[in-house]
Amino acid sequence: MSDVTTPPAVLRLDAVSKSFGSNRAVRGVSLSIQPGQVIGLIGENGAGKSTLLKILSGNYRHDEGTIAVNGREVQFRGPADALRAGIGVVHQEQSLFTNLTIAENIEVNTPIGRGGVNRLGLYNWRRLYADAAQALDLIGSHLNPKTRVSDLSFVDRQMVEIARAIRVSAASHTTPLVILDEPTAILERTETAILEREISKLRDIGSVIFVSHRLDEVMRICDRVVVMRDGELIADRSVDDVTEEELFRLMVGRETHAAVRNRRSIEPATKPVISIQDLTRAGSYTDVSIDAYPGRVLAILGTSGSGREAVARAIFGAEGFDSGSVSIAGYSGRPSIKKAVALGVGYVPAERKTEGMVGEMPADQNITLTHPGSAAIGPFELPRRRLSLARLWFEKLDIRPREPEHMLQDFSGGNQQKVVLAKWLNSSDLKALVLDHPLRGLDPGAAETVNAQIRSVCDDGTAIILIPDTIDEALDIADDIVVMRDGRISGVFDLGHDNPATLDLLERML
């Protein structure tokens, strides 16, 4: 791409390919990255981004092509080689040791004889903590390095991962290359802001490959954007000569679909499907009252720590509360997941991998796990019908590849999310659907499909309670918006007649 030989590219890929069986996940990707560049890597779910990055981090070995780091050709036999070459990675999947402290996680790759590990291989804990604190400080986090990771929220964990990646890069003597695979997917906007600032700073010391499905973010942070589709690198643009719409088209192969939602007002006689009254859980939320109506999307906004997730889980019966009541379709007895589901509530959790899906089960079995629908007669399952039922959902939600008999863990994130959604949609009597960050990790095209599906369910009379990733997502789809701050409701808007500006909402959140 560039003929300039000095300085050598931090990273140069030449016709790199990788197949899983017959599935060619990465095909002939050539790319070169100069020092001080932030490259945005975008593409649909399953386009091969993570696979490419895992090749760079030594987790996969590529089948063809060459990789050169700082002008020297390299062969990574394992992740250790990549680390030595100065490539620090934040994987798409959470990859911290939850039983260890923050410091250990950050310093886990510190070579013997350096930093907090002396030449005998013994740890110097004080040094370790100090180094980790320093690394955290770099990204504006003041977490105590002695804290165990299991005690951290998503956000904090992500900060630790990024601190580790930066530390790994900085520890080698080469120009560091930091790879961030969707680091912002699970972050709230406030944290994203911190992260964006830090990535910009990294320009001065090395280069960054940054994967995100949030195109606006990519436009802001990156110098260059490369687009992958079907394993191929199909475009490589400077951010200055490209628009978000163009990127969208490149990724998905069609124009954005800007649906404007026709908002309905609540008919006087309608009763709420879910009604929570003065719900309180010490240390999490206080006196929360929310009504969710059939055929309406209710979005709860709030920053991390606002307690909105805990409220959502309380509705689904997954977490207890101290006082108040949750009433679902008139029932307000002792809440439990089984009761909630029996009453027609569904829940798409934010932690898809651990709570939303059974990865080692085929997709069709996941779909029919809760509501078998026609795939079971009484206690007996009918594998054939299960498969054809799943095929139907695969078509309807455009889940790819169309192989419902495959293990769910082998699908890309976006497609997994669609399967999780299908699990609830398969109910014949879905009264309410609680969605906790349902678009997390979905490419914009997939996000649209999912959103369209949510709308369609909603139009069929299901109440939706949505915890969106962004304010815009809420404005885009919601009929009602509830804003929470520090465990209390700080604002309620009916988008049928209110028309809050983004800033209004933001002020109530912070």
Next chain:
Amino acid sequence: MTKIESETTKIDRETTKLAVPVRAKFQSVKRIGGWHAIGPIVIFVAILVVVAILTPAFIGGGGLAIIASSSAPILLLALGQAMVLNVGSIDLSNAAIGLLGAILLALTLGPVAGLSPLIVLLATTAFGAVNGLIVAYAQVPSFALTLGTLGIFQAVALVASGRTTVYVSSNGEGIHALYESGIANVPLTFWMGVLVAVSLWVLLRYTRIGRGMTAIGKNESAAIFSAVRTRSLKVLAFALSGFCAGLAGIAIIAQAGSASPTGLGSDLLLPAIAAALIGGTSISGGVVNPLTVIFGALTVALVPIATTAVGIDAQAQSLVYGAVIIAVVALTMSRNKASIVK
């Protein structure tokens, strides 16, 4: 919305289309079972062939029936254990429950005759269910809990038996017939195990209960969030383990006509777990095939018999037994490069 669908289907991928036939073929191989499923059978047959070549008289003299009959209690316990392993737990007390069942059966066959097996099965199922209830509702690790209840059941067995061998005083003929008569020269106790295996296979493969159990073993959190009745199913798994242990107790009485706290059946815990694992059950949960467990149990029973039949020196038999058990699992394990084994 319809617009989206038509558009997205248009850009269906080339890869997908290419991939389908190849994958479908791979799937069909898998459906037959793959090495994972046929491995235990192949290994069992292989060892058997070696034994047959070295000592043809053994196989000719009804060796298969001997292997089958001595594997019966192991098989029954292994099947129960496999059900518990499938939900991600372990039951260290099931062999003790089985022996207690045998002692209870020996004690009650005389007085209540035909009702006795029913009572015993009810009791052992209840014992298993109690394990399950505590595991599910107190949320304690099953390993520790069943280790504790193991001690309790052992003591109960000791006390119930009056610290001596308990003989079936009367009405033992019916039970004994399970061992005495058979199909294809193999005693009914073994076929009882096969029947249970087939039933459990149907349960796991064709019912929602089985699907739920497997989901628990693979990802309990996700199962909870999918409204799978995780607690009831765990209790059920342990109850099934107790039930199978009761059947094992019946098999023991059928064979020996008596039971004692240190006699036949008192040392079946580890062999039964080994049988479940050799039969392809995953110790971390979510993977089980009761049908291959049959061959796991047969293999576990075969190895010591084979070492004797082949004429390996008595003092070396332990060593050979250990080495063969490791080798068998090493050969039957289905594994891929990235898999994590604990």
Next chain:
Amino acid sequence: MVHNALSKQSAVGIDTTAIRIRESVIERRARFRGLAEPLSLLMALAVLIVVFSLLNERFLTTSNFQNVLTQSAIPLIVAVGATLVILLGSIDLSVEGVMGATGMTWILLSANSRGGVDLGPWAWVIALGVALVLGVASGLIFTALKVPSFIVTLGMWYVGLGIATMLYGTDLLPRLEDEGLKGWTSRISFGLPNSFWVALLVIGLGILVLRSTRIGRVTLAIGNSETIVRSAGLPAFRVKVAVFAIAALLSGLGGILATVQLDIGSPTVGSGVLFIVIPAVVIGGTHLGGGKGGILRTVLGVFLLTILNNGLILSGVESSYQSAVTGAILVAAIVFAAWSQRDRLRVAK
């Protein structure tokens, strides 16, 4: 679709007080939890000691104290290794076999009543070498062939026992001839039995390894997630083999000490140790899934079981009921420990 929110948001400024508050809550909760579990074990231990000393005044005497320490020494040594293995998420059932093989090798190469060679210190080296070979074999089969540790070590139990049986042959029981070694384990030095001093040393080293070395930390990391360990480029393979080797070495040391304690060599010198060691690790609160727990907790677990056993005998509980009482106390203890942590979403395997 075009967002301008962020630039505005930056203008609003990032309020981090909420984050700070959360961080301090996290810290406080973590600190309390770190103490809570061992505390309940210590409480259970205290209750047992009080009850037993009320039942028999001899329970709380120096000589019984030393007796308990002697009896706990060998399980303690073996349990340090078992804890490491369980922290990996694996299990080591080979303990008794390794003890037998090592003990037999050692006594046959030391001055013993059967005669033969007396290699002196080399007997220790060779015997522990046997343990090491068995441990490395377990480790390699486990890691390279991916056979579950449960099966590998079950097989290795029989292999060790087989080696011991073959070494034992058909001759007389080998008796220790070295007068200095006879009864060494229970002799008292500086107030504590010698074998307990050895156990203390092993525990100290174990804690050092676990807390402050690469092997220890990677062990914990593997227990948490081996996938992540591998993708982080950490030496999972070597560490796993090393842990099995360490565990076998400690079992071997236990086997030699048990041989000294009994004064005679026997292939079954380790009998019963496994069923103290594994429960002790579990009662101590080390998770069988790996990653969580520690050596000091295991030490408490061993003490709990040894004291329980000793106390039951001293308070005259009929021997038929001893296993039931032990079992019931075990069940009560774990239910008690888990009760406060019950949560509908908690997963206990």
Next chain:
Amino acid sequence: GCTSTAGGVAAGSTGPIAKEDLVLVASVINTTNPYFIANIEGAKALSKKLDIPLEIIDSQGSSQTEISKIQAILAQGKKVVMFVNTVASSDTPTIVDAVKRAGGYVSIWWNKPDNFEPWDSGDNFVAFQKHPGVDSGRCNAKAIGDALGGKGNVIMFPGVQDSTTSQTRVAGFEAEMRENYPGIKILENQPSNWDPQLANQNAKDLIAKYGDEINGVWSADDGMQLGAIQAFDDAGLLDKVKFASDGLYPDTVELMKKGYGNNAIVGETFHRGYMASAIGLYTAYLAATGEIVPSELPKEKRTSFFDIKCVTPDTLDEYLKYDTPTAAADFVDKLVETGPWDTEPATLIGGGGPEVLPKP
């Protein structure tokens, strides 16, 4: 269809079998205990003497293993002459049944159900044989009682709780003490499962419990006694305590010769594993070859008790000759000469039914 199972086709067998078709089989509980090693030694000596091949079965302490290994040998169609030291008494009916089907001949040693007698099972179950436990217990009790001068406190280490061998020995010991040594008090018994390690630990705990109140220690076998002695040695109490046990293991002989402790071991009963196996196998051999017809034998030759000798340090020397390298072969030579019931020192002293326990 339903058919009869469990191996053999032949149901019972009468009539003599040619010697060339025979194979001797000795089944022992484990191969890590001096007593069972001696069992094997005796079987080997007889095999050599009779020139018949021998197979050894190691039950590895498991009834299941024992039974299936026996069946494995039977399945090969050989005509077996078998000696089984059963793991548990409940194994006997199954083993007998299997041997009967295969047309072999078996003698069972030590453990069998009381109500399962050879004469009820036909000729293939040739005999049940043992050394009487009550005699053993009484013998030990006398030794301790006399050594303590009729006064003192004793602790006991029985074997596995449900073992009749251990139970009869305990009964004999307690009866003797009750009847003839009223001044001796039995403080406690702690079953130690025939395990030296466990006996060692239990002894340590009882030392902690009773301290120097303990004057005498009885164990149901010498293995456990070795563990117990070591515990008392460690506690520095060996000089003050008297021990007695069953079996007179060669190791015990050494300790007695040395006067270990202050002549700590005061009494033993003498019998040897090689005698048991040789007697058992030879009885079965005679039946197999038709030299005896079991059903024509008197009951005490079917359920037989063989003599054990009470040994004290003074009489120890008389028994050293039974531990020479050629002792087993010598015994077998005599056995073949005098028959299974009359070979010194293990002569037939009774039987014909279950051992009668003294009234409590």
